[in-house]
Amino acid sequence: MLRIGIAGFGFMGRMHFRQWKALKGAKVVAICDANPNIKEDTKRAVGNIAGAESDIDFTGIEVYQDFVQMLDKGKLDAISLTLPTYLHATCSEQALSRGVNVLCEKPMALTTADCDRMVKAAGKSGKILQIGHCVRFWPEYAKAKEIVDSGKYGKVVAAMFQRLGSPPGWSIDNWFVDETRSGGVALDLHIHDTDYVQYLFGMPKAVCSHGAKSPKSPKGHLIHIVTQYEYGPDKVVTAEGGWGMSPTFGFEMSFNLILEKATIVYDLTRKPMFRVCPAEGKEFSPEVAKGDGYSLEIEHFAKSVRGEPVPEVLTLEQSRDSVRIVEAEKKSINSNERIVIK
Ligand SMILES: NC(=O)c1ccc[n+]([C@@H]2O[C@H](COP(=O)([O-])OP(=O)(O)OC[C@H]3O[C@@H](n4cnc5c(N)ncnc54)[C@H](O)[C@@H]3O)[C@@H](O)[C@H]2O)c1
Numbered sequence: 001m002l003r004i005g006i007a008g009f010g011f012m013g014r015m016h017f018r019q020w021k022a023l024k025g026a027k028v029v030a031i032c033d034a035n036p037n038i039k040e041d042t043k044r045a046v047g048n049i050a051g052a053e054s055d056i057d058f059t060g061i062e063v064y065q066d067f068v069q070m071l072d073k074g075k076l077d078a079i080s081l082t083l084p085t086y087l088h089a090t091c092s093e094q095a096l097s098r099g100v101n102v103l104c105e106k107p108m109a110l111t112t113a114d115c116d117r118m119v120k121a122a123g124k125s126g127k128i129l130q131i132g133h134c135v136r137f138w139p140e141y142a143k144a145k146e147i148v149d150s151g152k153y154g155k156v157v158a159a160m161f162q163r164l165g166s167p168p169g170w171s172i173d174n175w176f177v178d179e180t181r182s183g184g185v186a187l188d189l190h191i192h193d194t195d196y197v198q199y200l201f202g203m204p205k206a207v208c209s210h211g212a213k214s215p216k217s218p219k220g221h222l223i224h225i226v227t228q229y230e231y232g233p234d235k236v237v238t239a240e241g242g243w244g245m246s247p248t249f250g251f252e253m254s255f256n257l258i259l260e261k262a263t264i265v266y267d268l269t270r271k272p273m274f275r276v277c278p279a280e281g282k283e284f285s286p287e288v289a290k291g292d293g294y295s296l297e298i299e300h301f302a303k304s305v306r307g308e309p310v311p312e313v314l315t316l317e318q319s320r321d322s323v324r325i326v327e328a329e330k331k332s333i334n335s336n337e338r339i340v341i342k
Contacts, residue, residue, distance in 0.1 A: 002302060005030035005076040005100075007067050007082035007091060009038050012132075017056065018082035019298045028303055030074040032064040032106065035172060039063070067091055071098050078128075078305050080298075081105060085172070086181040089114035096125040103301045105132040107191045108319045110183050111136045112327060115320035122316060130301045131319035134293030135192045136199050137300065140266045140274040143288045144257060145200060147264060150202055153278065154260025159200070161193040161239040165251040167223070168243065168294050179221060186211075186225050187326050190241025192253075194329070195322040197229050197237055199314070201323060204229035204237070209332040214244065223231050230338075 004020050006013045009031050020028050035041060042056045064070040071094060078101035081091055089109040095102045101120075107204075108115045108131045122129035135141050147155055168188075168226035170177040175181045182188045197204070212224040229237040254267035262278045275284040289296060303310045328339040 002026040002305060003075060004028045005032065005070050005074050005079040007032045007070065007079050007081050009042065010082070012082035013080065014042060014056070015294055016082055016298065019295045020080070022295065023298060023302060028061060030062045030070050030076060032067050034065055041097060068094060068263060071095055071100060074199065076100050078103065084175045084181055085183060086106060086110055089117050091119045092123040096121045096127050096129060099125065099127060101128040101305045101306040103130050103132060103233050104300065107183060108323055109185050110187070112320060112324045115323050119320060128301065129316060131314065131316065132297060133195045133314055133319060134297050135196045137296035138293035139288035139291065141196060143263050143286050144266065147276065148200060148257065148259070153262035156235060156257055156259050157198050158236040158258040161196065161255045163189055163193055163241045163245050163253045164245050164249070166245050166247045166249060177221065184222050185241060185243050186222060186330055187323070189223040189243055190225050190239065192327050193239035193241060194325050196320055198241060198318060198325065201231050201237060204231055204325065204341055206208055206230040206338050207325060207328050207332055208338045209329040211333040212244065222333065225329065225333065227283045276314065310315045
């Protein structure tokens with residue numbers, strides 16, 4: 001039985017809790033959150049994707065307010081690190097150096113330099129560090145990758161990705177809107193698509209980004225980003241991410257992939273959500289894996305911790321590179337220039 005700790009029990013902590021609870025051979029035995037009222041506060045609704053558990057039974061779970069104390073006392077095999085992003089690097093190092101495997105939420109860290117620290121700590125410890133790039137595991141995104149890689153419908157000619165919602169307002173002290181703690185909309189939200197673009201096509205040669213700033217924020221925080229990723233003359237790839245939508249808009253994640261002999265379409269807000277439209281013949285909705293990106297990434301992580309074979313879905317270097325690409329995207333917005341990725 002894997003003994004699991006969860007560090008940070010907000011939206012994603014509760015999402016991970018639900019997935020761990022459903023997984024055989026693992027048990028959440030410890031939860032850590034700085035909030036002393038966490039048991040009561042878990043009853044609040046949070047997040048932009050349904051599924052974060054709200055009615056938590058804390059029986060048999062030790063609750064800590066201090067992360068290091070949980071590591072030292074919890075006798076843990078692994079943790080879900082679902083703390084705010086600015087804590088990812090240091091807390092990953094602290095856990096790995098104590099022999100605890102880490103599933104750390106995305107983005108890996110605030111900067112490439114911090115990601116490098118984490119790669120080094122994982123290497124030194126010999127333990128598993130996996131970054132929560134759940135979109136690589138999201139059933140429709142995983143199936144789309146499988147179809148593209150099969151070559152059945154020829155090459156991708158154009159690919160467009162969208163991820164749009166209202167500002168994340170569920171965190172207790174609103175750390176998301178503080179760019180120094182979250183990295184802002186580009187690193188927090190849009191990185192999901194940056195990472196998937198990298199998964200499908202590898203590293204882009206260059207990026208060209210444009211952004212809209214919040215008219216309400218005195219510091220002019222970015223609320224919307226559109227990036228073109230360069231992969232040579234035969235392919236157009238763009239991704240758009242924004243958290244400036246009105247609250248009643250809800251949440252949209254979607255993509256259109258135009259291949260030589262088919263169009264693949266996904267949109268969380270449509271029915272059917274996922275369609276393959278071949279150039280010839282009828283459209284169809286392919287069968288996809290059961291579960292969602294969160295349950296499937298946790299299953300993958302648990303297998304890795306147990307030493308069972310898993311397909312290579314993501315590496316630490318790729319997770320680090322997604323942060324590197326987003327850094328280039330921000331640089332492109334600030335300089336109004338195309339940025340070459342070295
Ligand atoms: N994969 C996804 O789809 C997805 C979605 C949302 C957020 N995230 C990521 O998950 C991470 C957490 O986001 P969230 O939405 O759960 O945030 P949140 O604000 O809802 O939860 C963070 C929790 O950490 C606690 N905390 C803060 N500092 C602490 C400390 N020093 N020690 C112990 N507890 C502390 C807070 O009290 C809070 O309960 C972020 O990195 C975010 O980018 C991922």
